[in-house]
Amino acid sequence: xxxxxxxxxxLRDLKKQRKRITLTIMAIAWGTISIVLLLSFGEGLKxxxxxxxxxxxxxxxxxxxxxxxxxxxxLGKGRRIWFIDEDVxxxxxxxxxIEYISGEYARWGVSLTYKKNTVSEHVTGVYPSxxxxxxxxxxxxxxFIDDSDMKNKRRVIxxxxxxxxxxFGENEDAIGKTIILNNIPFxxxxxxxxxxxxxxxxxxxxxxATIPATTFKTIFGDKYLDDMVYKxxxxxxxxxxxxxxxxxxxxxxxxxPKDDKALSLWDVIEGQKIFxxxxxxxxxxxxxxxxxxxxxxxxxxxxxxxVAVKERTxxxxxxxxxxxxxxxxxxxxxxxxxxxxxxxxxxxxxxxVIIVEIWGAIPVKTDWMQWIGKPVISVEIAVITxxxxxAIGILSGIFPSRKAATVNPIESLRxx
Amino acid sequence: MIQMKAIRKIYSTGKVDVEALKRIDLxxxxxxxxxxxxxxxxxxSTLMNIIGCLDTPTSGEYYLxxxxxxxxxxxxxxxxxxxxxxxxxxxxxxxxxxxxxxxxEVPLIFKGVSSKKRRKRAEELLDQVGLKERxxxxxxxxxxxxxxxxxxxxxxxxxxxxxxxxxPTGNLDSISGKEIVDLFEDLWKxxxxxxxxxxxxxxxxxxxxxxxxxxxxxxDGF
Numbered sequence: 077x078x079x080x081x082x083x084x085x086x087l088r089d090l091k092k093q094r095k096r097i098t099l100t101i102m103a104i105a106w107g108t109i110s111i112v113l114l115l116s117f118g119e120g121l122k123x124x125x126x127x128x129x130x131x132x133x134x135x136x137x138x139x140x141x142x143x144x145x146x147x148x149x150x151l152g153k154g155r156r157i158w159f160i161d162e163d164v165x166x167x168x169x170x171x172x173x174i175e176y177i178s179g180e181y182a183r184w185g186v187s188l189t190y191k192k193n194t195v196s197e198h199v200t201g202v203y204p205s206x207x208x209x210x211x212x213x214x215x216x217x218x219x220f221i222d223d224s225d226m227k228n229k230r231r232v233i234x235x236x237x238x239x240x241x242x243x244f245g246e247n248e249d250a251i252g253k254t255i256i257l258n259n260i261p262f263x264x265x266x267x268x269x270x271x272x273x274x275x276x277x278x279x280x281x282x283x284x285a286t287i288p289a290t291t292f293k294t295i296f297g298d299k300y301l302d303d304m305v306y307k308x309x310x311x312x313x314x315x316x317x318x319x320x321x322x323x324x325x326x327x328x329x330x331x332x333p334k335d336d337k338a339l340s341l342w343d344v345i346e347g348q349k350i351f352x353x354x355x356x357x358x359x360x361x362x363x364x365x366x367x368x369x370x371x372x373x374x375x376x377x378x379x380x381x382x383v384a385v386k387e388r389t390x391x392x393x394x395x396x397x398x399x400x401x402x403x404x405x406x407x408x409x410x411x412x413x414x415x416x417x418x419x420x421x422x423x424x425x426x427x428x429v430i431i432v433e434i435w436g437a438i439p440v441k442t443d444w445m446q447w448i449g450k451p452v453i454s455v456e457i458a459v460i461t462x463x464x465x466x467a468i469g470i471l472s473g474i475f476p477s478r479k480a481a482t483v484n485p486i487e488s489l490r491x492x
Numbered sequence: 493m494i495q496m497k498a499i500r501k502i503y504s505t506g507k508v509d510v511e512a513l514k515r516i517d518l519x520x521x522x523x524x525x526x527x528x529x530x531x532x533x534x535x536x537s538t539l540m541n542i543i544g545c546l547d548t549p550t551s552g553e554y555y556l557x558x559x560x561x562x563x564x565x566x567x568x569x570x571x572x573x574x575x576x577x578x579x580x581x582x583x584x585x586x587x588x589x590x591x592x593x594x595x596x597e598v599p600l601i602f603k604g605v606s607s608k609k610r611r612k613r614a615e616e617l618l619d620q621v622g623l624k625e626r627x628x629x630x631x632x633x634x635x636x637x638x639x640x641x642x643x644x645x646x647x648x649x650x651x652x653x654x655x656x657x658x659x660p661t662g663n664l665d666s667i668s669g670k671e672i673v674d675l676f677e678d679l680w681k682x683x684x685x686x687x688x689x690x691x692x693x694x695x696x697x698x699x700x701x702x703x704x705x706x707x708x709x710x711x712d713g714f
Contacts, residue, residue: 394585397546398646399574399602401567485546489585 086412093383097416100380103373104420104468105427111366112428112461116451118362122355124272124449129351131273131281133210135311137318138277138342139304145337149330157329157338158300161289164203166328167306171320173313177306178203181292182278188285189256190243197239198278199257199285200302201292209307211271212286218251218266225265225288232291233262236282240267260295262287272446275344277303314345367464373420374468381413381476385483392480393488406477413473414466421465429453493653493685494520494543499552501538501708512538514708516552520654520687525680526713527688527696530705536689537658539705543687544577544656545569557653574602578647582659584639586631592618592642593627599649617645621675637668644675654685661692673698 090097141157164179181201188195206212207220212234214220225232235243235250244250250264273280292298308317318341319333326333385392392405432451440446501513513535520526530536541547542554545561548569554561556576564572573579586595596614605613618627621641631639640660647655657676661669673695680686688695696702703713 390585391587394587395598395602396570397544397573397579397581397585398599399570399650401570401602404602486541489581 083415086415092387093380096380096383100373100376101416101420101423103376104370104417104465105424107366107370107373107468108421108424108461108465109428109431110369111363111464112425112453112457113431113451114362114366115359115457115460116428116432116453117448118359119454119457120449120451121447122359123452124447125274125351125355127449128272128274128447129348131211131271132275133305133307133344135314135348136209136305136307136344137314138344139306139321140302140340141300142337142340144331144335146332146335148326148332148335151330155331157325157331159304160300161293163301163325163328164304167304167321167324170324171317173309173317173320175307175309176205176209177304178206178209179289179301180206180303180305181289181296181298182302183292183296183298186285187256187258188239188243190253193243195239195242197285198283199287199292200278201287201289201296201298203289206286206305209305210281212281213269213271214266215269217249218264220266221286221288226290229290229294230288231257231260231262232265232287233257234266234286235264235268236280236284237268237270238280238282239285240264257285257287258295275342275347277342308345311345314343318343363460370464370468374417374472377413377416377468377472378476380416381409381473382479384412385409385476385480388480389483389488392483393485396483396485397489402481405481405483406474409477409480410470410473413476414469417465417469417472421461425458425461493522493524493557494518494687495553495555496542497553499542499549499554501535501542501547502550512708513542513549516708516710518703518710520685522685523680523683524701525676525686525688525699526701526703527690527699528703528705529690529696533707534705535708536705538708540656540658540687540689543654544579545572570602574599575650576653578649578652578655580640580643580647580655580657580660582662584631584636584643584663586639586642586646588631591628591630592623592634592638592645595631595642596646596649599646603650613649614645617648618642620648621645635668636664637671640664640668640672641675644672644679648679648684654687655679657686657688659690660688661690661695 141159144153144155144157147153159179161179164177168174168177179202182198184198185196186199188197202221204220204222204226212220214234220234221232224230233255240250243255244253250267253264254261255264256262268282270282273282278284308314322333322339325339326335329338331338395405432453436450496516496518499513499516499518500511503510503512516539528536528539538547542549545556548562552562556572561569561572587598590598593611593614596617597610600610600613615624615627618624621644623638623641623645626634626638631642634642660676661672664672676686676688677698688699690696701713704711
């Protein structure tokens with residue numbers, strides 16, 4: 077009954093102050109839409125950028141040989157460090173904290189021909205573990221290089237999706253076809269699934285061709301690897317793994333394990349952490365902007381409530397005469413301001429969901445749409461919005477309700 | 493029931509202090525039916541506000557049902573008003589958006605009574621004042637006399653120690669006014685203590701005792 081009376085009172089006020097209350101509810105709705113859409117697009121962008129970041133690979137470290145900068149065991153500084161394929165096995169054996177490791181050979185300007193199409197491209201020679209570490213996933217019907225290819229030095233080739241288009245066109249299927257690599261026939265075993273990629277070395281993956289490392293060495297006769305890629309079992313222990321690698325390779329190549337220049341490492345894990353922090357900061361920034369819009373709407377609610385207090389001065393006096401305590405008077409106005417916040421917030425959320433659904437249904441045709449991603453209303457966003465709405469409802473009601481509770485009952489009973 | 497000793501009330505209006513009540517000594521016993529009369533400015537309203545715990549005296553002692561009232565805080569005074577005082581106002585002061593039944597329930601809501609018990613009690617009270625058929629009507633659908641009956645039923649909701657009526661017939665025609673005074677008389681005979689502030693001699697003649705105020709002092713009816 078008590079709640080019903082409050083709702084009836086709100087309806088009565090709605091009739092008397094229809095325009096003002098409607099505008100206030102719309103302002104809250106607008107503020108809610110702002111914060112929900114800003115956070116949702118932020119979340120969509122975050123997920124898309126994360127995916128793009130992971131296009132290079134997740135939780136991996138890419139390692140090149142560097143140049144020593146500290147004299148060590150009688151050897152001067154300035155020595156180049158070059159990896160060989162045995163180093164891959166060595167590190168895997170000696171450092172159990174490494175989950176995957178692959179060596180990588182690379183060569184530019186390799187001729188690739190299919191029928192009348194000839195292109196000059198970047199070709200790499202890698203191990204099977206490269207697939208998961210560097211997100212080289214094949215489209216349906218294809219596969220990546222496997223252990224048997226390595227063992228048998230097979231002449232098989234995995235193509236980046238853009239490279240495939242240049243050789244075969246959009247529509248022709250490449251799987252099982254033969255292409256000529258430096259006058260040697262290779263069978264296409266897979267085409268890379270399209271991916272977004274932010275970080276890269278030697279060009280984007282979608283432009284490269286990949287063959288087994290053993291085949292590469294046989295054909296091109298390269299003695300040294302261009303780089304090694306590894307993934308620690310536990311990303312949080314990446315630093316420890318780095319130190320172990322410095323020790324093991326330092327012992328083999330006779331450089332000081334503390335020499336930072338002997339090996340050149342691109343720690344994608346560290347980059348991911350920084351990137352996550354930047355994204356979080358950006359997300360928070362968007363949330364603050366949305367929150368400020370909602371706060372301004374809250375001022376409108378407070379204004380409405382102050383008017384309500386003034387107009388209901390006599391009624392407050394009556395209730396006080398009948399025994400209403402401060403709490404009774406305050407809670408009525410607080411509940412009303414919460415009701416306005418809930419109505420406006422509910423309307424705003426419904427409109428936001430509709431907008432997000434419509435946007436999500438639009439097919440992704442352009443690059444910028446791919447980068448922005450699709451807006452996502454996550455549970456956290458819903459909770460954050462609800463909490464902010466509740467806070468706005470309470471804050472905008474608390475000052476008017478305190479004023480109501482300090483009304484002099486004698487004066488208010490005379491108020492016309 | 494009511495015991496006032498040396499009650500004074502001074503209003504400060506900037507430069508001038510106005511002594512609305514000057515040393516009031518008043519006693520009202522249980523089951524008394526008294527009226528308070530006096531010209532404008534005599535201090536009737538001030539006295540009523542203090543009796544009704546809407547205001548506190550500047551000095552003196554006020555005991556209501558043996559409880560010292562003047563030192564209580566606002567929330568405690570609200571509780572006293574809820575449970576010991578039943579107000580009846582000249583202009584009824586009903587909540588316009590609530591039905592007669594809901595208006596009577598209001599003091600029970602503030603007491604924390606459950607909705608089932610509230611409803612039952614309110615129905616009984618409206619029946620007692622002869623308005624059982626009108627309980628779902630809003631004040632705009634009731635006559636002046638009916639509205640005042642609703643106000644009286646509301647005043648009885650928490651079984652108060654005293655019913656305090658301020659010019660209860662002031663906004664009523666003579667017939668309705670008489671009905672209201674008859675109702676008060678019935679309530680008095682049922683054992684209630686009633687204090688009526690009035691200008692109307694016809695009402696004061698029906699009370700047991702009339703206290704006359706002039707210039708903030710009791711001049712008759714001690």
